[in-house]
Amino acid sequence: MNSTRTLVRRAALTATAATAALVLAACGGDGGSGSAAPSGKPSSSSAEAGAHNAQDVTFAQGMIPHHQQAVQMAGMAADRASSAQVKDLAARIEKAQAPEIATMSGWLRSWGDDVPSATPGMDHSGGHSGGSGMAGMMDDKAMNRLMKASGKDFDTMFLTMMIEHHEGAVEMATTEKQKGEYGPAGELADAIVTTQTAEIREMNKLLGKNAG
Structure with a gap:
């Protein structure tokens, strides 16, 4: 038991x-x-x-004021240009680049880097290595001449200046594509190259037509 x-x-x-x-x-x-x-x-x-490098920061900090100046130039066309085609092109440039400024500013804030605050057409040296010598940027004298122009003179000046401005942006974007690491920045750079190269061709045609 x-x-x-x-x-x-x-x-x-x-x-x-x-x-x-x-x-x-x-x-x-x-x-x-x-x-x-x-x-x-x-x-x-x-x-x-955090998958970004110094080139990505340089690209965003340089392209923001570059875009700001293009938007300022495009904004002048509404009441100064004589050509409907120039006005249409300027409106497209403004519509495309303003949101891109916001996007790049968001990247810089998320990375803890400074967002450029320089006024378009003024000194852009504010902390950016490219300074006022960034490719395609207009100096104060050129911006003032454009601001004072109107009619056909404005059209010619705007197209000439914007072609140079776009060529600078394409150069900057190409460098980003080659040396950048951040995926979205590379995608934006690719879009800039594609869009602005097409607009350069369009502006050259308009410039030839305007000259004739």
Whole structure:
């Protein structure tokens, strides 16, 4: 009788111990996988967010004031240009480049870098290595001449200046495509090259037509 009770007790103790071991193992497993996932995901997303280099920063900090000046030039066309085609082109330039300024400003803020605040047509040296010598940028004298022009003279001056301006943007974007690391910046650079190269061809045709 006593031996039977002893066997029952031993069996019960063994079952209890086994159950406890399984519960502890399960808890330990859940805790391990639960902590690994959260710690892994942020590091992965952080790596993606930080996948940029100095060229990407240079591109954004240079292209923002470059675009700002193009938008300012395009804004003059509404009441100064005589050609409907020039007005249409200027409106397209303004519509395309204003949102790109906002996009690039967002990148710089997310990277913890300075967003250029220089006024278009003024000194653009504010911290950017390219300074006022950025490719295609107009100086104050050129911007003032454009602002004072009207009619056919404005059309000719606008097209001539914007061709040079676009060529500078294409040059900057090409460098970004070659040396940049940030995917969205490379995509924007590619779009700039495609769009502005086509607009250069369009402006050259309009300039020839206007000269004739």
